[in-house]
Amino acid sequence: MTKSALAAEIAEPDYLHAPTKFKGLFGWIFSTDHKRIAILYLATMMLFFLVAVILGVLMRVELFSSGRTIVDPQTYNQMFTLHGVIMIFLFIIPGMPAVFGNFMLPLMIGAKDVFFPRLNLFSWWLFLAGALTVVVSLFLPGGPSDTGWTFYVPYSIRTTTNVIPALAGAFILGFSSILTGLNFITTIHRMRAPGMSWFKMPLFIWAIYSTAWVQILATPVIGITLLLVTIERLFGIGIFDPAMGGDPVLYQHLFWMYSHPAVYIMILPALGVVSEIIPVFARRTIFGYKFIAYSSIAIASVGSLVWAHHMFTVGMSNTGMFVFSLLTFLVAIPSAIKVFNWIATLYKGSILIDVPLLFVLSMIVQFCIGGFTGLMLGALAVNIHVTDTYFVVAHFHYVMFGGAGFALFAAMHYWFPKMFGRMIRRKPAMIGWLLMTVGFNMFYFTMFILGYLGMPRRYYDSLPEFLPLHRIASVGSWILAAGIFLVVANLFISIRRGAKAPMNPWGGKTLEWTVPSPPPVENFHEIPSVITGPYDYSEYEKPEAGE
Amino acid sequence: MSKAAAVSHTHRDDEGSRIGMWLFLFTELILFGGMFIVYAVYRFKHFDEFRIAGAELDVFIGTLNTLILLTSSWTVVMSIAAIRRGKKILSMSLLSATIVLAFFFLVNKYFEWSHKIAHGIYPKSPELMKKPAGEILYFGLYYMMTGLHALHVIIGMIILGFMLVFIARNVINQDSFVKLEAGGLYWHLVDIIWIFLFPLFYLIH
Numbered sequence: 001m002t003k004s005a006l007a008a009e010i011a012e013p014d015y016l017h018a019p020t021k022f023k024g025l026f027g028w029i030f031s032t033d034h035k036r037i038a039i040l041y042l043a044t045m046m047l048f049f050l051v052a053v054i055l056g057v058l059m060r061v062e063l064f065s066s067g068r069t070i071v072d073p074q075t076y077n078q079m080f081t082l083h084g085v086i087m088i089f090l091f092i093i094p095g096m097p098a099v100f101g102n103f104m105l106p107l108m109i110g111a112k113d114v115f116f117p118r119l120n121l122f123s124w125w126l127f128l129a130g131a132l133t134v135v136v137s138l139f140l141p142g143g144p145s146d147t148g149w150t151f152y153v154p155y156s157i158r159t160t161t162n163v164i165p166a167l168a169g170a171f172i173l174g175f176s177s178i179l180t181g182l183n184f185i186t187t188i189h190r191m192r193a194p195g196m197s198w199f200k201m202p203l204f205i206w207a208i209y210s211t212a213w214v215q216i217l218a219t220p221v222i223g224i225t226l227l228l229v230t231i232e233r234l235f236g237i238g239i240f241d242p243a244m245g246g247d248p249v250l251y252q253h254l255f256w257m258y259s260h261p262a263v264y265i266m267i268l269p270a271l272g273v274v275s276e277i278i279p280v281f282a283r284r285t286i287f288g289y290k291f292i293a294y295s296s297i298a299i300a301s302v303g304s305l306v307w308a309h310h311m312f313t314v315g316m317s318n319t320g321m322f323v324f325s326l327l328t329f330l331v332a333i334p335s336a337i338k339v340f341n342w343i344a345t346l347y348k349g350s351i352l353i354d355v356p357l358l359f360v361l362s363m364i365v366q367f368c369i370g371g372f373t374g375l376m377l378g379a380l381a382v383n384i385h386v387t388d389t390y391f392v393v394a395h396f397h398y399v400m401f402g403g404a405g406f407a408l409f410a411a412m413h414y415w416f417p418k419m420f421g422r423m424i425r426r427k428p429a430m431i432g433w434l435l436m437t438v439g440f441n442m443f444y445f446t447m448f449i450l451g452y453l454g455m456p457r458r459y460y461d462s463l464p465e466f467l468p469l470h471r472i473a474s475v476g477s478w479i480l481a482a483g484i485f486l487v488v489a490n491l492f493i494s495i496r497r498g499a500k501a502p503m504n505p506w507g508g509k510t511l512e513w514t515v516p517s518p519p520p521v522e523n524f525h526e527i528p529s530v531i532t533g534p535y536d537y538s539e540y541e542k543p544e545a546g547e
Numbered sequence: 548m549s550k551a552a553a554v555s556h557t558h559r560d561d562e563g564s565r566i567g568m569w570l571f572l573f574t575e576l577i578l579f580g581g582m583f584i585v586y587a588v589y590r591f592k593h594f595d596e597f598r599i600a601g602a603e604l605d606v607f608i609g610t611l612n613t614l615i616l617l618t619s620s621w622t623v624v625m626s627i628a629a630i631r632r633g634k635k636i637l638s639m640s641l642l643s644a645t646i647v648l649a650f651f652f653l654v655n656k657y658f659e660w661s662h663k664i665a666h667g668i669y670p671k672s673p674e675l676m677k678k679p680a681g682e683i684l685y686f687g688l689y690y691m692m693t694g695l696h697a698l699h700v701i702i703g704m705i706i707l708g709f710m711l712v713f714i715a716r717n718v719i720n721q722d723s724f725v726k727l728e729a730g731g732l733y734w735h736l737v738d739i740i741w742i743f744l745f746p747l748f749y750l751i752h
Contacts, residue, residue: 115563182570190563220574224581228691235670237687238680239585244687245680250588254581 014421014518032117033521038103039419040124045091045099046488048131052086053481055079060443060477063470066461073460077146078161080458082138084149085166089173090131092404093262096269097215098127098180100411101208103419105184107512107519108202110193110528115186123179130172137165148458150259153240153251157232164233167226174219174226177265181215184208193511195530199290202510202534206293207272210300214261214268218304222258225251249314256307264303266400267367268296270407271338274360277414278342279535280508281357282349286535288341295334302331312383321380328378335371339364350540354506355429359410362437366402370395373448388458391451394444402440409436409487416491417505421518422498428490435483442476510534561725568729572736575699579740582692586747589684596681602752603668604689605659609749612655613741619648620738623707623731633721635714642711642727645734649704656697660690689748696740703737706730 013019015035020027028036059079062069071079102120106113114120137144145166147156156163188209192201201209228239229251238244240251279286286292308316308324316324342364351357373395376382386392416424447455450469455462462470504513511530515523590597626641667674668686675683710730713719719727 115560116567119567178571178574182567182574185570186563186567189566190560216570216574217577220578221581224578227695228581228585231691235690237670237691238683239589239687239691244676244683245589245593246684247588247592250585254584257581 012520014516015521016421016518018521030121032113032121034102034106034114034117034120035419035519037120037124038099041094041098041102041127044128044131045095048086048090050485050488052083052091053484055083055086057477057481059083060474062460063462064474066464066467074143074146076460077148077458078144081145081148081166085134085145085170087400088149088262089170090134092266092400092408093177094127094173094180095266095408096273096404096411097177097184097208097211097265098123100204100273100408100415101180101184101211101269104415104512105187105205105208106191107418107515107523108205108510109188109191109196110511110524110530111187111191112523112527114183115190116183119179120183123176123183126172126176126179130169130176132169133165133172134169137162137169140165150255151226151229152255153229153232153248154242156229157240164230167230171223171226174223177215178219181212181219184212185216188212193528193530199293200530200533201293203275203286203289203292203296204269204272206296207268207275210296211265211268214265214300214304218258218261218265221254222262225254225258228254249311252311252314253308256310260307260310261300261304263396263399264300266404268299270363270404271296271299271335273407273411273414274342274363275338276508276510277356277360277410278345279537280414280506281352281354281360282346283352283507283537283540284345284349284535285533285537286341287344288337289533289535291337292341295337298334299331302327302334306331309378309383312380313387325378325380329375332371332375339368352506355424355426355433356410356414356506358430358433359406359413362433362440363403363406363410366398366406366440369445370398370400370403373398386451388456389451390447390455390457393457394447394451397444397447402444406436406440409433412491414506415512416494417501418512418517418519420495420498421501421516422494422496423501423505424494424498425490428486428493432483432487432490435479435486437483439476439479439481439483443473443480444476446473446476509536559723561723564725564729568732572732575736576740579692579695582688582695583743583747586688586692589681589688593679593681593684596679597685598752600678600682600685601748604749605662606749608655608659609745612652613745615648615652615655616738616741619645619652620735622648623734627724627727627731630714630719630721630724630727635717635720638727639711639714642707642714646704646707646711649700649707652700653697656693660693692744693748696737696744699737699740703734706733 015033020031022030028040031037058070059076062071062076102114105111140162142161144161145151145156145163146159146161147163151163151167188201188205231237232240236244238246240246240248242248275286275292306324306327308320309328312321312324373391377386377392377395413424413429416422446469450466450473451457453466453469455466455469501517503516505517506513511528512519514528622641622645626638626645629635629638629641663669663686669675670687670690675686707730710719710727713726
């Protein structure tokens with residue numbers, strides 16, 4: 001595909017060991033190298049992810065038996081708020097673009113860095129500042145916010161817990177997300193290698209591109225909304241207060257105008273990762289490249305118009321409900337197009353079973369379950385029945401964790417050799433994958449049943465008839481958590497003890513596999529010129545060349 | 548140092564920098580867009596009360612501020628035109644004029660706000676709470692939106708101040724003025740938002 005393979009043989013320190021302006025930690029936190037910034041994001045994000053996992057496990061322990069088990073109701077409320085805020089704003093929204101987008105985007109389009117490297121570092125600093133602001137709320141008198149991650153008014157204006165630090169943290173994190181998106185769009189427009197036309201870009205780049213647009217166009221809305229709640233708390237201008245003529249439902253509209261598109265910030269890059277991994281492990285050219293590329297754009301644009309399906313029960317005109325329900329059904333079409341194309345790619349492929357593909361396969365099944373239950377929720381009649389129950393919680397965990405989260409782990413295992421120059425030890429990874437898949441489905445599928453039977457979300461306690469199902473879910477959550485910790489521990493151990501990774505361990509055809517593992521600071525000695533599309537497996541597809 | 552300079556030279560792409568700036572301006576517009584939605588909803592709900600409250604603002608001071616901002620946008624454009632012709636001193640004086648005009652805008656805003664506050668109209672004031680809901684919301688939005696705009700004026704002044712330093716140090720010069728263009732674009736954004744705020748609060752009765 002390129003000529004740079006030869007040049008890469010020349011010994012040059014990789015980005016992990018190259019001399020930097022500052023020594024030690026400062027060499028990282030002041031580095032403008034997109035690869036180092038990606039690792040910074042990865043480290044901070046993983047830390048917060050594990051904290052939120054522990055919070056989740058503790059909540060499941062609390063629900064294991066009736067009455068008080070380990071914490072009191074107020075602490076429980078603060079725990080689910082913190083779990084939500086961390087998972088959404090600190091893990092899954094920045095996760096894929098900031099870590100893998102940052103690391104892989106320049107490599108995959110044949111560039112030496114992103115367009116604004118210093119802005120990129122500034123984004124990470126903002127991310128850290130936002131994260132610390134959220135953490136500060138834990139230690140101020142009053143304790144962390146107990147509003148749920150949605151910060152619904154009027155409660156978020158009345159509660160005495162520290163809502164403002166949480167809002168300010170989310171605001172700063174949003175700003176960081178906007179700057180990352182802006183950087184990526186400019187990079188993709190201006191820095192593609194010669195010959196890489198739009199339709200020769202890897203599909204992950206298409207996904208990152210669509211995501212970046214959602215990041216910059218949707219995030220400001222949550223910015224102003226959170227600012228309004230802050231002003232409301234500080235000065236009481238009455239915008240969301242019915243006593244002064246304000247409308248609390250307006251808050252929900254503004255909130256979901258961002259937060260529904262944000263769902264696509266979380267899932268689109270995940271879908272992009274799946275589109276990368278499947279052709280490599282099936283040894284086949286991706287089926288329907290253009291359809292997958294356009295479906296990313298379609299999901300991003302239609303997905304921006306469906307926000308009020310979160311609010312079917314708060315009071316809306318019938319026309320409004322009908323339109324939002326219809327649009328919600330429409331988003332399913334581009335999502336399904338992707339799934340069909342992945343399956344068509346796997347069909348008759350020379351499939352190589354390895355850890356990244358296993359995560360991807362779990363992801364596809366779970367994403368489908370999450371998607372279909374999303375359609376059930378989009379249907380007006382069913383929605384009224386299951387609003388604010390475990391059904392909703394199970395649905396979004398299937399999409400966010402079963403989909404985006406599993407894809408993130410797939411990406412981690414797929415690109416780990418490139419990022420750290422080591423192979424991941426396969427056996428613990430496979431056991432971890434098995435535990436995660438079994439635990440995940442045991443946990444959240446049970447929640448679907450609980451929700452359909454009427455178990456409301458965010459409740460501290462449950463009726464006795466729900467207890468057996470709660471116990472199954474709790475055990476599932478522990479298996480899932482065991483799997484997560486095994487996988488993460490294995491990643492850490494593999495950084496030191498894994499076998500040395502070759503340049504292209506999986507047989508990938510995209511540009512990041514044409515540079516050494518780990519890549520040198522400048523990525524490419526000479527900017528490659530691109531001739532073929534990103535997934536050229538024609539040699540495997542000839543009948544005589546079967547593997 | 549020489550290597551870093553060489554790298555930055557090869558990476559220079561003014562078109563890309565402009566794309567980045569425009570994308571950022573989109574986000575700013577949408578930030579205010581959220582406020583305009585809130586305004587539209589409440590104006591629709593409390594049509595008459597918004598009219599009555601709107602009549603209480605001083606159209607003269609609003610018009611004056613509009614003229615000040617429009618003039619300041621003109622001086623920014625002229626400042627870019629001057630640097631393109633290599634007239635460093637002229638460019639710097641025009642830019643300084645912009646900052647001074649921005650300062651006048653804020654002074655007017657200060658008098659306007661303190662006048663209202665002296666009359667007992669500020670969030671949660673006893674005077675305001677006696678008024679009907681629509682007027683409370685009107686003044687809530689007035690303080691929120693003009694306040695957010697004033698914050699952007701201050702940020703704009705800081706940005707233009709940096710530009711002034713860059714011109715003085717020849718970082719911005721006849722061949723490389725994309726930074727100044729970006730600063731100018733930001734200033735126009737501040738201007739354009741005011742162009743919408745002015746009729747919405749002062750003129751529509």
